[in-house]
Amino acid sequence: MTTDQQTRHTVAFDGKTGEWFGIWIVNLLLTIVTLGIYSAWAKVRANKYFYGNTSIAGRHFDYHATGMQILIGRLIVVAALVVFSVLAALPLVNLILIIALIFALPWLLIRGARFAARNTSWSNVRFDFKAGYGDAFVTYILLPIGVALTLYTTIPFLSRRVNRFAIEGHSLGRSGFKIQAPIRPFYLAALVALGWVLAAAALGAILLAGPFLALISAGEAGVEPDADVVAPLVFGFYALLFLGFYPASILYGAMIRNVVYTHAELDGGHRFDSTVKPVTLLGIAVTNALAVVFSLGLALPWAQIRLTKYLADNTHVIPNGSLDAFEGQLHDDRNAIGDAYGDIEGIDLGGAAI
Amino acid sequence: MAISKGSTLVAPRSDDDLMPGRAYPPGRSVALDLHLRVRGRTVELVDAAGEVWRHVARTDLSVDAPLGRLDRKVTFPDGTVFETSAAEAFDRALGPHKAAMLHKAEAFHPRLIAVILASLLGAFAIWRLALPVLVAVAVWLTPDGLRRQIDTGQMAVMDRLLLDPTTLSEARQAEIAAIYADLADAVPEGDLPSRTLLFRASGIGPNAFALPGGTIVVIDDLARMLEDDPDAMAGVLAHELTHVTEQHGLRALYRALAIAVLVALVVGDTGPILEEAVLEGNILLALAGSRAAELEADAGGVALMQLAGYDPEGLARFFDRLSLFMGDGGGWMSTHPGSGDRAQAIRDLAR
Secondary structure (H helix, E strand, C coil): CCCCCCCCEECEECCCHHHHHHHHHHHHHHHHHCCCCCHHHHHHHHHHHHHHCEEECCEEEEECCCHHHHHHHHHHHHHHHHHHHHHCCCHHHHHHHHHHHHHHHHHHHHHHHHHHHHCEEECCEEEEECCCHHHHHHHHHHHHHHHHHCCCCCHHHHHHHHHHHHHHHEEECCEEEEECCCCHHHHHHHHHHHHHHHHHHHHHHHHHHHHHHHHHHCCCCCCCCCHHHHHHHHHHHHHHHHHHHHHHHHHHHHHHHHHHHHHEEECCCEEEEECCCHHHHHHHHHHHHHHHHHCCCCCHHHHHHHHHHHHHHCEEEECCCCCCCCECCCCCCCCCHHHHHHHHHCCCCCCCCC | CCCCCCCCCCCCCCHHHEEEEEEECCCECCCEEEEEEEECCEEEEECCCCCEEEEEEHHHCEECCCCCCCCEEEECCCCCEEEECCHHHHHHHHCCCCCHHHHHHHCCCCCHHHHHHHHHHHHHHHHHHHHHHHHHHHHHHCCHHHHHHHHHHHHHHHHHHCEEECCCCHHHHHHHHHHHHHHHHHCCCCCCCCCEEEEEEECCCCCEEECCCCEEEEEHHHHHHCCCCHHHHHHHHHHHHHHHHCCHHHHHHHHHHHHHHHHHHHCCCCCCCHHHHHHHHHHHHHHHCCHHHHHHHHHHHHHHHHHHCCCCHHHHHHHHHHHHHHCCCCCCCCCCCCHHHHHHHHHHHHC
C-alpha cells in the first residue's frame, strides 16, 4: 500500500499450535513432577519459543535468561514474602513494612522491566531498560492516587504516562525509543470503553432486574446468607464485571495499543504501526477463553498461538533505511528479583512494550 | 547406524558438514551469510570464498538447546552468533545436545496423550494434596491485624451493596451481646482475632454470618425470629464463632488466591478474561462456602454451647423452625446441607 514511501514490514509469527502444544504440555508435566521448580525453565522455553518464532524482516527475537536465574529470583521473592508475613504480625512493624513495600514497588518494576529487556534481543542486539526511580514512583504510585481523586476522569492521562514510561525506558542497543502522542485519542478510547460499560449495565438492568428483585425479596432464613439468596446479587456483580468491565478494558487496550504504536519512534526515524481491530481482538479473547474452559485448559496453547499471531499480523515496522546499523553492548543481568516478583504478584509495566 | 565423531587425523569431510546460515558480529544487527564447518574438535565460520572468519575449539562454543523448528544457534566466545536452519547436519556435526531428549519428548506425537493424562492426574493431585498444605501455611502466617483489615474491607462493601443500619432496640442488642459474651468467653484464649458483634437490617432473610477476622453480623430478622428462644440464638452465634475459630472464611479466601497463583505459575499466561475469571470465579466459589464447613460449624457450635452452659437443643430447634418456615432446602447442588439432617445430627452430637 505504501510503496511510494519506505518498505513496511509486518511482524511475522511462525509458531505452530501442535509444536507449541508439545512443548507446553511437557513443561506442565515437568513443573508438576518437580513441585514447581521446573516452572523457571518452562518460562525460558516458552519465551524462547514465542520470541524465536517472531521476526521482523527475517530477523528473529530471542530470549536469553536462564532457568537458574529465574529460579533464584523466585526463591528470593518467596522467602521475602514469608519473612514479610511473619514480621507483619508485629503491631507497629506491619505499618512500616507496608510503607516500605509501597516505596519498593517502583524499584521492583524497573528491575523487572530491565531484566526482561536485557534478556531479550532482536537480530542479535539486546534491548535495555533505563528509568529513574522518581519517574516510576510518580507514574505508578502518585498518579494513580491523583486519578482516583479526580473520580477516574483523568485515566487517559495515566494511560499515556504509563505507556510513555514503558516506551521511552526501552532501547534497542544504543538506539532509544520515543513517543509523542496527543491526549485526544486516549480520551476517545476511554469514551468508547465507558460507552460499552454503560450499555452492558443498561442491558443487564433491563434483562435481570426482575428475577433479582423476586429472588431477593424471597429472602430465606439460615445461619449464612444462603447461596441461593446472595448468588443473584453476586452473579449480577460478576456479570457486570465479565460483560461490562473486562470487555471494555480489552477494547480500551486495543485502541491504546494502536495509538501508542503509531506515535512511537526508534532513533534513526524507524516508525511503527498497529492495526488491531478492537472488536476482533475482543472476539478472539472471548472465544479463546471459552475454548480453554471447555477443553479443561488443553486448548490454551492453541489460544496463545492464535492471539500472538493476530497481534503480530497487525503490528508493522516502517524502517527508515537499513536495519543493519543497530548495535549495543551486552549488559549481563542475572538479577531476576523484579521479574520474579512480577510473575508471582502479577504486576508488570502493563505497557505496550515491543 | 552410528556415525563416528571422527578424529583430527581424518581428512576434512565433504560439504556435508558445511552448514549455511547467518552470522551476527558481537552485539550488532547486521547479518552475514556464512557457513559453519566442524572439523574434528574445531569449529569454523567460513565464507563462500573459503576464507575462515572464526576458528575455535568445539568445547569453547556455546550451543543453544534445540527448540521446535527454530534455527539451531551457537555463540562463539567473542559473542559472534551463528544461526542455521540445517538442523540435521548441525546435530550430526556437533553431536546431540544435552537437552535433545527434552526436545524429542516435546515433539507432536501420540505419546503426548500419556503426558496429557499424567498432567491431568498431577493437577488433580496438586488440588487434593498440595493446595490444603499451602492454605494451612498461609493461614498460619496471617497475623490477626490483617484478618481484622479483611473484615473492615468486606463490611464496607456489604454495607454499600447488601446491608442497612439496624432497627433493633438497644435492649434487644444488649441481650444478644450478653449471649455472645458468654460464648466468646468459652472460646480458648487467642482463637478469636477480634470480638466484634454487629447488627444490620437486610433483605437477605433471618440470617447471621461470620467474617475471617472474627466479626459476626446478626440480621435484624433473625434477632426478632429468635426473640423467645435464647438457646437458639446462642446456637446460631456458637455456629458462627466456630466458623471463625476453624478459620473457614480465611481458608476459602486463600484457596481462591492459591489456585490463581498456581495456575499462573504452572499453566502460564492464560490470556485476558480467563486470568480474571480464574481469580474472581474462585472467590465467588469461596464465598459460597462448603457443606463440610457448615457441618463442622454445627458440631463445633454444639461443643461450644455445652461449654458456655447453653442447651444445644436450641440449635436443633432453630433448624426445625427453618424447615417449617421454608422447607428442607439443601439439595445436592446447595452449599448448605438440609435443615432436617442438621437438626438430627446436632441432637445425636448433644446426646
